[in-house]
Amino acid sequence: MKIGTVSRASALVLGIATALSGCVTPPKTEPQVQSIADANVGLGTTAAPVVAERWWEQYGDPQFDQLVTTALERNPNLQQTLARLRAAQSQVELAVAQRTPGVSLNGAEQRARWPEQYIYPPPFGGGTYWSGQLLVNLSWDLDFWGKQAALIDSAKATVEAARLDSAAAQLATTVALSQTYLDLNRAIALADIAQQSLVQRQRILDITRKRIDAGLDTNVELREAESAVPQAELARLQAEAAREVAVHRLAALIGEGADAYERIGKPALNLEAALSIPTDLPADLLGRRPDILAARARVESATAERAAARAAFYPNVNLSAFAGFQAIGLDNLFKAENRTYGAGPAISLPLFESHRLKSQFNAATALQDEAVSSYNGAVLSAVQQVADQLSQVNYSARQLQQARATLASAEEAYRLAQKRYEAGLANYLSVLTTETQVLNARTTFVDILHQQALARVSLLLAVGGNFTAAS
Numbered sequence: 001m002k003i004g005t006v007s008r009a010s011a012l013v014l015g016i017a018t019a020l021s022g023c024v025t026p027p028k029t030e031p032q033v034q035s036i037a038d039a040n041v042g043l044g045t046t047a048a049p050v051v052a053e054r055w056w057e058q059y060g061d062p063q064f065d066q067l068v069t070t071a072l073e074r075n076p077n078l079q080q081t082l083a084r085l086r087a088a089q090s091q092v093e094l095a096v097a098q099r100t101p102g103v104s105l106n107g108a109e110q111r112a113r114w115p116e117q118y119i120y121p122p123p124f125g126g127g128t129y130w131s132g133q134l135l136v137n138l139s140w141d142l143d144f145w146g147k148q149a150a151l152i153d154s155a156k157a158t159v160e161a162a163r164l165d166s167a168a169a170q171l172a173t174t175v176a177l178s179q180t181y182l183d184l185n186r187a188i189a190l191a192d193i194a195q196q197s198l199v200q201r202q203r204i205l206d207i208t209r210k211r212i213d214a215g216l217d218t219n220v221e222l223r224e225a226e227s228a229v230p231q232a233e234l235a236r237l238q239a240e241a242a243r244e245v246a247v248h249r250l251a252a253l254i255g256e257g258a259d260a261y262e263r264i265g266k267p268a269l270n271l272e273a274a275l276s277i278p279t280d281l282p283a284d285l286l287g288r289r290p291d292i293l294a295a296r297a298r299v300e301s302a303t304a305e306r307a308a309a310r311a312a313f314y315p316n317v318n319l320s321a322f323a324g325f326q327a328i329g330l331d332n333l334f335k336a337e338n339r340t341y342g343a344g345p346a347i348s349l350p351l352f353e354s355h356r357l358k359s360q361f362n363a364a365t366a367l368q369d370e371a372v373s374s375y376n377g378a379v380l381s382a383v384q385q386v387a388d389q390l391s392q393v394n395y396s397a398r399q400l401q402q403a404r405a406t407l408a409s410a411e412e413a414y415r416l417a418q419k420r421y422e423a424g425l426a427n428y429l430s431v432l433t434t435e436t437q438v439l440n441a442r443t444t445f446v447d448i449l450h451q452q453a454l455a456r457v458s459l460l461l462a463v464g465g466n467f468t469a470a471s
Contacts, residue, residue: 026310027358033369035299036376038286041383048282051466056178058273063265064181067254068174074255075173081166088162092155099148101140108133109330124328132333135324135340142319147311150304157301164294171290171465177253178457184246185267186450187239193442194236197435201228204431207422214424224432271453277393277460281386288464289382295375302364302371309364313357316348385462392455400452403445410434410441 052058056068072078109132116126143149208225212218244261251260286292321343327333350357417434420426 026313026361029362029365031365031368031372033372033376035372036379041379042281043283043285043383044280045283046278046280047284048278048288048463049276051276051460053466055275055460055466056174058275060270060273061268064267064269067181067250068177070254071173071177072170075253076255078166078169078173081162081169085159085162085166088155088159092152092159095148095152095155099141099143099152101138104137106133106135106137129328130330131328132330133324133326134333135322138321140319142317144317145311145314147308150308150311154301154304154308157297157304161294161297161301164290164297167290167467168294171461171467173253174465175458175461177250179454180246180249180253181267182269182450182454182457184243184250184264185269186446187242187246188266189446190443191236191239191243193439193446194232194239197439198229198232198236200435201225201232204418204421204435205229211424221427228432269453271449275456275460277456278390278463280390281383282463285382285386285463286379287469288467290464290467292375292378292382293469295371295378299368299371299375302368306361306364306368309361312360313350315350318346318348320344320346382462386459389455389459389462392451393459396448396452396455399448403441403448407438407441407445410438414438
């Protein structure tokens with residue numbers, strides 16, 4: 001057959017395949033969920049401030065710096081995200097490999113008896129001989145409809161999502177570590193307050209005993225003073241328990257076990273550190289947070305998967321070829337007259353796979369809607385988180401001013417009550433009342449200071465921290 005005849009035959013086969021493929025057409029299912037518009041989430045007009053690469057060093061606590069560094073290197077959750085990234089990258093390599101020509105070398109030798117009445121005449125028919133072949137085979141999916149290209153795009157978007165997931169996990173680890181370290185700082189501060197209260201109550205107990213000896217108090221005041229001491233000890237034990245729990249959490253976050261407990265000491269944080277935080281919902285919020293960008297990449301991956309599912313409705317055209325040797329008898333295998341070769345198109349028509357293909361396409365459309373919904377949820381959650389932390393920062397600053405003034409007044413009232421009680425000018429009830437007030441004021445001040453520091457860190461990281469999309 002002449003080359004022109006082969007070309008015309010191939011074109012005819014391809015035309016018939018295209019016409020027959022019209023029997024199986026993609027359904028008219030369209031996505032039902034639309035991505036939320038950036039203009040509809042109430043972002044401001046100013047960008048978030050630039051955050052230092054190692055922002056945590058602004059607290060001036062070397063121990064905190066070392067914990068963050070170790071966590072970013074050894075945290076198990078971060079290591080999982082990096083493993084997922086490597087797995088996603090291998091899927092891209094696989095998708096690209098499926099689009100390139102595949103070449104294989106196949107060889108076989110076998111000894112067999114050939115039937116007398118078969119395609120081989122005597123002397124081969126009815127005899128027993130060795131037969132063998134050595135062939136180089138080529139197969140190439142021409143991807144006329146872009147299915148493989150769409151799968152590659154989907155895999156690349158998945159890699160980008162995995163990379164952004166890793167960045168989001170780094171931020172989440174930094175958030176968790178910062179929160180836990182602040183919890184440790186709060187627990188130690190409360191333990192110090194409880195210890196101060198314990199010393200003060202023991203001193204009041206000593207004074208009460210002296211007043212009883214002097215006939216100024218009764219056993220009622222003595223019992224009240226004695227019962228106040230174990231209450232202070234109880235508060236101290238509770239604070240110590242919270243301290244140990246925070247230490248345990250820190251060790252887990254840095255990827256270590258119980259051997260790290262003794263190495264984690266008292267924080268030396270400068271809670272008034274001037275962190276770079278916004279004063280309003282930043283205009284670039286959606287481009288700064290890696291979790292939002294990862295959700296957007298998953299939308300792109302799902303969209304490409306849907307395109308691949310649509311392309312599956314059309315004929316799959318492969319180009320195949322082979323070349324090598326085939327012969328009966330080992331001595332004849334590599335003779336020139338026993339060489340063989342061939343090439344031609346191979347067409348696969350999805351004529352009777354309508355239900356399967358439509359189900360796959362509908363599933364891909366639903367997964368795209370799911371990805372868009374997940375993206376919308378990530379956007380709204382990010383806006384809420386930033387708004388919540390902005391409110392916390394704004395109101396905690398005002399609360400801290402009031403708490404500082406309240407604490408100063410309570411400390412002075414308690415000091416005067418102690419002196420009056422010691423001089424016999426007041427009863428124990430006045431001392432107990434002012435002591436309770438100063439204890440509550442101290443605790444409140446520590447709690448608000450802790451909440452303010454926590455809100456500032458949370459706000460810094462809620463807007464994406466020091467992450468940049470190009471990094």
